[in-house]
Amino acid sequence: MMTTAMERLLERRAKAEKRLRKEKFDAEIRMTVGSATCENAAGANEVFSSLKELIKKHGLKNVALSRVGCTGRCDMEPVVTVFDRRNTPVKYSTMSPAKAEQMLESHIIKGVPLKEMAMPRAGVTADARFSEDGLWADARLTDRFSSIFGDVNFFGKQMRMTLRNCGVIDPESMDEYLMVRGYQAAVKVLGEMAPNEVVDAITKSGLRGRGGGGFPTGVKWSFALAQKSDEKFIICNADEGDPGAFMDRSTIEGDPHSVIEGMIVGGYAIGARQGYVYIRAEYPLAIKRLEQAIDDARKEGFLGTKIFGTEWDFDIEIRLGAGAFVCGEETALIRSIEGERGMPRPRPPYPAVSGLWGRPTVINNVETLANIAVVILDGPEWFASIGTAKSKGTKVFALAGKVCNTGLVEVPMGTTLRDVVYGVGGGIRDGKKFKAVQTGGPAGGCLPESFLDTPVDYDSLTAAGSMMGSGGMIVIDEDSCMVDVARFFLDFTQDESCGKCTPCREGTKRMLEILQRITSGKGVNGDIEKLLRLGDTIKRTSLCGLGQAAPNPVISTIKHFRDEYEAHIREKRCPAGVCTQLLSYTIVAENCTGCTACRRKCPVECISGNPKEAHVIDQSRCVKCGRCLEVCKFDAVKRK
């Protein structure tokens, strides 16, 4: 009797379950070590090997150890999770080989969890929610993560959809992906849905491009589906270039198969039999895991010819980017895959009509593709029930800056900035005052306190003068100079301009020059107006999104923090005390005891004075390094 593709997949899943139960799930204790690039850098590899050795050394039976992707707790890495049949899961943070040994001896051998090393609980009891068997049941895809991790404040406002499996499964294990309903979405569309039904489902879900543009994914797919061509392509854009953004890397490192599955569904929907993943070469671990996942999928017959035993062919190749920010722009990305210099070209025609090698091409971001299986398996209606009227689902942010909890966070669309900064992020570090939150990466905008109740969605952020972008979120406190912040971001975009179009190539350079002038105390009246005029010209006339958005940090900081610009220009003063050339260090004679500490530490020897007499700083030679301020014990050095 003929079996359906779904039956075969479920059979394959049963086999996986059997194997996994034997290997780890039925073990008395199961330990997972977070092993994304960032965690490895924090020492996860060492922790993993020392745990492995300790298990061997103590001859521990019935203890399983495996790797998982990142859970997003950047400030707490490496994280080791212990699944103990006698207990709810315990998460140990900032682990080291020594701490691992301590933990193992107490928790694993003696059965006494070490509270002081574990992540603080939020008062929620996870007991009711977690069971090892329940974890692998056919639950809603988004539910597994919080049943393990959702017992701390950090995750309270979060919803793990894109990152549903990161931190839950071993990214290098096909078996574990199959356990979380892996490839069921692909088989479902191949077996039960016509391409236009798939496109309709995605359209109905309201899913919009997560790479920054926010274009409705279903509509994009429908354009490509409507094209008649002998060949079509689907490209996964994993050229994550925004400084500080790492959601795409974490997704691939923690759950590579979800991206592959999204591409299979997309390829089928638009009629593309070949997919490419364009990923930056700076992501070696993500590349390695993706390569392995593609190989594994090929071995299973999930990629290649007649995938899943159906009549459909689909395969994926990886293309590495060489580190140009602009190659994240879709037309530049296409040029780069074609082997040309990565420079954008005018649109229309859009890639959906004429893309890679002139063929209809859909380019989707990693995060977008990772959401596809959720839409298919849990239904477009359910997906559309999350978020706001026009922005559905969740968005991942790389939360960084002066916030207590930094990390990768995923919140439903419509969550307010305040909830992200104070709820998830735990507020401003060291009791400082909030000044602004910068969203949208280097081309986003800075929003002040009065905008904290802005809901995080495409349209609200744009209306507020910032943007969603790919998901960077940097919290700025009172110690930062907003002119300097604008200069920093413009320096980046200016440096990354490909140089093809005039406004971006020449204009960003001139804007940067004006900002450098202002921050070094040489600003003149009219500079703010010039910045606004030039910014407007660049925004309106640049060829691609990079240039069109490049002036945003400047325009938004002028809009909300104009007084800081004016203080720099008119009073030659940096209110936050950041712009070194506007600072001066002086010694208050009454407080100075003549201890000579500052004189001895000054790197340019510009402080003079005899012992036990008041010292003096030669302003003409001072390099404003602040060393004297640091070493003075008598509060005699003043910074202005």
Place this chain on the structure above:
Amino acid sequence: MTTEKTVTLWIDGVKVTAPAKSTILQAADSTNINIPSLCYHPDLSVIGACRVCVVEVEGQRNPVASCSFPVAEGMKVTTSSPLLRRLRRDIVELILDNHPMDCQTCARNGTCELQKLAHDLGVRERLFEGERKRIEVDKSSPVHRNPEKCILCGRCVRVCSEVQGVHNLSVQNRGFHNVVAPAHDGKMIDSVCIHCGQCVNVCPTAAFTEQDATESVFEALSNPDLHVVVHTAPAIRATIGEGFGFRVGTPVTGKLVTALRMAGFKKVFDTNFGADLTICEESEEFVSRIKKNERLPLITSCSPGWVNFMERFYPELIPLTSTCKSPMSMLSTLLKTYYAQQSGIDPQKIFVVAVMPCTAKKFEARREELKTPWGSPYTDAVLTTRELIWMLKCVGVDFANVEDGAFDSPLGVSSGAADIFGATGGVMEAALRTAYEKITCKELEKLDFEEMRGVEGVKESSISINGTIINIGVANGLQNAKKLLDRVVSGEKQYHIIEIMACPGGCVAGGGQPYPPKGIYVLDPSLARLRARALYAIDESKTMRKSHENPAITALYENFLGAPNSHLCHELLHTKYEPKTPRGVK
């Protein structure tokens, strides 16, 4: 015939019907609105880089580049508004802010598109002045590259790859540090550059110019010890008038001769004589190869850009390429041998100047294999048409009003076949007129080979000579030549004779020709057509229209060279080629 789909749109309130595939810029042409543009070139791919041509389209959030934005049914376009004027002004100022602004001392003063645009768009003050890029001028080859004047419109990059198939130039580095250069920012002379000068022609500014030879010519003219003679290429007579206000396609041979005499040249000869001689030698070569049925097709070697291209990209075609020197080199050689002997002047005291439509001729003149036994080049200086125009203006020749003069004898006598050397297909037509008669020993009745004429990139034809079918191929523009040559290399088609000219349209549109006047542009097929028409008119007006009937040529063979392809001919009139790869490439 299929009728092209059209759409109706409104440009500045005027209803316009345009082909559905056209862009806003193309559609606006018919309304007599000139949307300013810079990187746009009608015959090159559209890149939308400079952003000068922005227009407003109803429903679009931002202005769009009209050069690339397609028209649509019912579209409403505004080409001028306070916003657009400001944006265009700012964009052009941004270009100027990174430009040397030495207009008065610039080679393109008066013909610079940026200068004109800045004036037209009202850039009267500098708001954003700042750091300017500083990059050394590359003077290593006949084509000088000055990146400081480059505005990164990319026309040169496109002409070099799309029209010439050389792909020598590309944009390098990022953003503000962008520079157009050969691979690895190398020198032009070390690169695969073929020195055709098309980049000079399409450049809106003076980022590409020819190596200046005027100073050395002025110096020679003022040196009493030197006997300075000049000869001018066929194409010059059809184009130099443009520099003095004549309409495109006005032949001015007589005025050219008089002007050169007024400028101080002792003798004014005609490169046409060299062209007639080339035909005699080349047809001899062709007939002998046809008879032996070997080394076919014969490929012409007059175009120095093509010869450079062949040595760099098709070295396997060296055995097929005619060993004849170009008309310029043949005549220059004769000037320092035959003419020196006849006139009793020490050849080392003769200074030969050639006026050429071409920058690659400057490279040819410096080739080691084309030097005299005493080490100096046979051609001492090569002037482009542009350089000669300037020199004549400099010495104050009122070109438009001078009387017609005649070339000096005997090296100034030529047939009509020589005149048409300046147009694509002309060399072929001239060769066939002679080869036909040599093979058949019968007089050719119809001299006009119409199928060889016209500016199409590739022309193919077959004629029967004495019952033998001769397959002919003609190509101009090296991207077109590639198509033909790839068929030769692969053996897909058997040709007997092929003419290749490097520049699109032939020498009349060469890399040294005048920047065309308003209303017509470089690479415009009608520019080449009009200029070529002048040459065909000269040919038709002559009674002597076959090279081998040139009595001065006959006398030269009888008195000096012996028979065509004689030992002396080989020594003086033939050359050799060798594969050339760019530095660092084996």
